[in-house]
Amino acid sequence: xxxxxxxxxxxxxxxxxxxxxxxxxxxxxxxxxxxxxxxxxxxxxxxxxxxxxxxxxxxxxxxxxxxxxxxxxxxxxxxxxxxxxxxxxxxxxxxxxxxxxxxxxxxxxxxxxxxxxxxxxxxxxxxxxxxxxxxxxxxxxxxxxxxxxxxxxxxxxxxxxxxxxxxxxxxxxxxxxxxxxxxxxxxxxxxxxxxxxxxxxxxxxxxxxxxxxxxxxxxxxxxxxxxxxxxxxxxxxxxxxxxxxxxxxxxxxxxxxxxxxxxxxxxxxxxxxxxxxxxxxxxxxxxxxxxxxxxxxxxxxxxxxxxxxxxxxxxxxxx
Amino acid sequence: xxxxxxxxxxxxxxxxxxxxxxxxxxxxxxxxxxxxxxxxxxxxxxxxxxxxxxxxxxxxxxxxxxxxxxxxxxxxxxxxxxxxxxxxxxxxxxxxxxxxxxxxxxxxxxxxxxxxxxxxxxxxxxxxxxxxxxxxxxxxxxxxxxxxxxxxxxxxxxxxxxxxxxxxxxxxxxxxxxxxxxxxxxxxxxxxxxxxxxxxxxxxxxxxxxxxxxxxxxxxxxxxxxxxxxxxxxxxxxxxxxxxxxxxxxxxxxxxxxxxxxxxxxxxxxxxxxxxxxxxxxxxxxxxxxxxxxxxxxxxxxxxxxxxxxxxxxxxxxx
Numbered sequence: 097x098x099x100x101x102x103x104x105x106x107x108x109x110x111x112x113x114x115x116x117x118x119x120x121x122x123x124x125x126x127x128x129x130x131x132x133x134x135x136x137x138x139x140x141x142x143x144x145x146x147x148x149x150x151x152x153x154x155x156x157x158x159x160x161x162x163x164x165x166x167x168x169x170x171x172x173x174x175x176x177x178x179x180x181x182x183x184x185x186x187x188x189x190x191x192x193x194x195x196x197x198x199x200x201x202x203x204x205x206x207x208x209x210x211x212x213x214x215x216x217x218x219x220x221x222x223x224x225x226x227x228x229x230x231x232x233x234x235x236x237x238x239x240x241x242x243x244x245x246x247x248x249x250x251x252x253x254x255x256x257x258x259x260x261x262x263x264x265x266x267x268x269x270x271x272x273x274x275x276x277x278x279x280x281x282x283x284x285x286x287x288x289x290x291x292x293x294x295x296x297x298x299x300x301x302x303x304x305x306x307x308x309x310x311x312x313x314x315x316x317x318x319x320x321x322x323x324x325x326x327x328x329x330x331x332x333x334x335x336x337x338x339x340x341x342x343x344x345x346x347x348x349x350x351x352x353x354x355x356x357x358x359x360x361x362x363x364x365x366x367x368x369x370x371x372x373x374x375x376x377x378x379x380x381x382x383x384x385x386x387x388x389x390x391x392x393x394x395x396x397x398x399x400x401x402x403x404x405x406x407x408x409x410x411x412x413x414x415x
Numbered sequence: 416x417x418x419x420x421x422x423x424x425x426x427x428x429x430x431x432x433x434x435x436x437x438x439x440x441x442x443x444x445x446x447x448x449x450x451x452x453x454x455x456x457x458x459x460x461x462x463x464x465x466x467x468x469x470x471x472x473x474x475x476x477x478x479x480x481x482x483x484x485x486x487x488x489x490x491x492x493x494x495x496x497x498x499x500x501x502x503x504x505x506x507x508x509x510x511x512x513x514x515x516x517x518x519x520x521x522x523x524x525x526x527x528x529x530x531x532x533x534x535x536x537x538x539x540x541x542x543x544x545x546x547x548x549x550x551x552x553x554x555x556x557x558x559x560x561x562x563x564x565x566x567x568x569x570x571x572x573x574x575x576x577x578x579x580x581x582x583x584x585x586x587x588x589x590x591x592x593x594x595x596x597x598x599x600x601x602x603x604x605x606x607x608x609x610x611x612x613x614x615x616x617x618x619x620x621x622x623x624x625x626x627x628x629x630x631x632x633x634x635x636x637x638x639x640x641x642x643x644x645x646x647x648x649x650x651x652x653x654x655x656x657x658x659x660x661x662x663x664x665x666x667x668x669x670x671x672x673x674x675x676x677x678x679x680x681x682x683x684x685x686x687x688x689x690x691x692x693x694x695x696x697x698x699x700x701x702x703x704x705x706x707x708x709x710x711x712x713x714x715x716x717x718x719x720x721x722x723x724x725x726x727x728x729x730x731x732x733x734x
Contacts, residue, residue, distance in 0.1 A: 125444075146692045366729055373465045373725035375692040406692035410685055415730050 104345070105256035107294035110263060113256045117159045120192060124148050124261075126268050131371045136387050138394040141272065143265040146376055146406025150216065152333075153284060153404050154185035154248070157257030161246045162189050164253050170195050175243035177223075177230040179205040180333055181405055182248035187218030198243050200234045202226075208409055249283030250339030259287030265400045266296040274399040278382040279303035279312045279353065280334035282342030284402060289349035299400075300351040302393070304386035306330075307355040311337045316346065316353045330414045331361055333379030333405065354393065360385035362414060368403070375406040378414060423664070424575035426613035429582060432575045436478045439511055443467050443580075445587050450690045455706050457713040460591070462584040465695055465725025469535065471652075472603060472723050473504035473567070476576030480565045481508050483572050489514050494562035496542075496549040498524040499652055500724055501567035506537030517562050519553045521545075527728055568602030569658030578606030584719045585615040593718040597701040598622035598631045598672065599653035601661030603721060608668035618719075619670040621712070623705035625649075626674040630656045635665065635672045649677055649733045652698030652724065673712065679704035681733060687722070696727040 105113070124144045133139055145153040162174060173196030176186050183199045190197035199218040201210060202225035213220055223233035238245060247254065261284070266272060275296075277288040285303045292299040305312050309327035315338055323337035338346065346353075356364075365381035368374060383401045387394045424432070443463045452458055464472040481493060492515030495505050502518045509516035518537040520529060521544035532539055542552035557564060566573065580603070585591060594615075596607040604622045611618040624631050628646035634657055642656035657665065665672075675683075684700035687693060702720045706713045 151692065369694050369729050373470060373694040375688050375694060410688050410732075411734050413729075413732075 103252050105252055105259065105290060109256055110259050110290060110294060113160050114260050114263060116163050117156060117257065117260065120159045120189065121155055122148055123264060126265060127372060127374070129372050132367065132384075136391065136394065137396060138387060139398045140384075140387065141265065141269050141398070141400045142372070142403045143261055143400065144374065144403050145261055146374060146380060146403055148405075150181065150184045150188045151405055151407040152181035152185065153258055153261045153402065154181040155189055156260050157254035157283060158182065158185040158189040158246065160257030161251065161253040162193055162195065165244060169244050172242035172244065173197060174246045175234060175237050175241070176200070176246050176248065177234045178248055179209050181407055183209070183218065184212045184216055184407075186246055187213050187216035191217035196243070198237045198241060200230055200237060202230065206409070247339070249281030249336070250341045252341060254283050255286045255290070255341065255345070257287070258284045259291045261402055262288040262291035262400070263295055265402070266291060266299065269398070269400055271398065272296060272299045272400040273397045274394065275299050275301045276304055276383040276386060276399060277301070277402040278331070278334055278379055278404055279305045279338075279346070280309075280379065281336040282312065282338045282346055284404060285350065286342045286345040288402065289345055293349060301349060302351050302386070303346065303353040304383040305353055305355050306334055306361060306382060307357055309335050310355050312346065313353040313355050315343055316350065319347065329361070330358055331379040331382050333377065334382060354386040354390050356382055356385035356389050360389050364388060366415070375408055376403055377405050377408040380404040380406065422571050424571055424578065424609060428575055429578050429609060429613060432479050433579050433582060435482050436475060436576060436579065439478045439508065440474055441467055442583060445584060446691060446693070448691050451686065451703075455710065455713065456715060457706060458717045459703075459706065460584065460588050460717070460719045461691070461722045462580055462719065463693065463722050464580055465693060465699060465722055467724075469500070469503045469507045470724055470726040471500035471504065472577055472580045472721065473500040474508055475579050476573035476602060477501065477504040477508040477565065479576030480570065480572040481512055481514065484514075484563060488563050491561035491563065492516060493565045494553060494556050494560070495519070495565050495567065496553045497567055498528050500726055502528070502537065503531050503535055503726075505565055506532050506535035510536035515560075515562070517556045517560060519549055519556060521549065525728070566658075568600030568655070569660050571660060573602050574605045574609070574660065574664070576606070577603045578610045580721055581607040581610035581719070582614055584721065585610060585618065588717070588719055590717065591615060591618045591719045592716045593713065594618050594620045595623055595702040595705060595718060596620070596721040597650070597653055597698055597723055598624045598657075598665070599628075599698070600655040601631065601657045601665055603723060604669065605661045605664040607721065608664055612668060620668060621670050621705070622665065622672040623702040624672055624674050625653055625680060625701060626676055628654050629674050631665065632672040632674050634662055635669065638666065648680070650680055650698040650701050652696065653701060673705040673709045675701055675704035675708050679708050683707060685734070694725040694727055694729075695722055696724050697733060699723040699725065
């Protein structure tokens, strides 16, 4: 893992990443809803990464990490531990480029997630459902195969990849006053901060986070990295804690972290489904929940929202 | 109600309707899914009327009927009996043009539907939940107010309005081999037939219908209008029977009517939600169910599908 601040992606890096990954991802649409705008007294522009390949923004970072590998690295493949959207994205991005992806998943992962990774050609290694087992299994896989670890967020190649979603949104909308992204490990939010800094410096960037997994809020307030311990939020994509690379970017560049209630997340998700007629997973509804629960911040503002993914299990919704 | 065949909308009528309603409706997007195309060995182009105003194609016909009123008719308003998408569409179309809409609804209609009509400014008259009571209440409202009845489908103004969805899809896609629309009362399917006849005469038009509400299939096979009696399909928008104006258009112009199972409708709806990440109501999934259950018809074919609406009750899904 690179930790040298000099390797923080610069403006030209992000422009280069956009070109490099262009043929591997969708340029997703930006949608608005008159009803939601009226309801919340704001102009909301949703960057629909639920329509992205593999159903979430994660394919952007995964693709960038893979295209950044050298010839020897490509031959040995990539590896990660994840049971979420990063696992699916890495498997799909690797398959598209003809390289192997080893995915370490807990043996109790839902069948729907295991099958999605298999469908995308990922090579699954099961392990006991503890963080320790996941990390030791991943180390064993890497020792055995020589694969490159692709961390889901604590990696500048990933952060630069995720920043392209915000760069596209800022370019599409012109002069956004606010930009709002959900925050779990912080890859997407760090990317949003860099994109705004380089391409729309007057845009203020906020993170939106479940109060039940408020490590980013606590870290931002205290100025030091405070991890979450076993958070139970319904927003399953946001249970991870900030990393050593994402925390400083967020500390320096975020306007604030806004926390939201579990009821607010569900309500916002249902609003997106019923009013916009699109499928958002709970984590992707966290920014709209922040608009609902922090109305003063957004009143009358042109606000970009990264609608991060649509991988909800329709038959098992948390309603 | 006009029943003179000479009043069947002609090519120029439909072009004129497109211009007349353009500022009142959305030009909805056309979406495709690589996954669904691979799964069904066809190229499917979905006209996303779930993103239409009031969540369904119905606003097209309702708007056209209202802009067709004279000054006196506008003053007196419009009336219909419906608890479905037509009621919401008529209420919204009327409000946009500053006229009154009287909506007769059964007193046991779901609160979510009653509230939607109220939100769009409709004036609701409740009645006992029988067809007879709905019709007699509607006649009383009309006698009292002088409002013009706007039937949900057995009206050439409505048929011409609905045809614009197909006209847009045919124009967008170029040379579609097949065009597929769900059939309830037959307004949407009649409109699809007219649009194909005038703007893409090589395109074959099919209707898709729940086997549990197969009045169109039986009418088409027998050559005479056979109404449905209290059908119970989950596709609640397709429980109505063909009308005296829609049946002859379908009899003459449809290639065939394809029936589908209830399980197929649910499976297709879940596929649309999970793979395309958009919200389709059960009725809108009936055409994809037809592609699933009649694969020989669609194999290798460029097929347009009218995805008719997205007004599903998320908290009460039939899964």
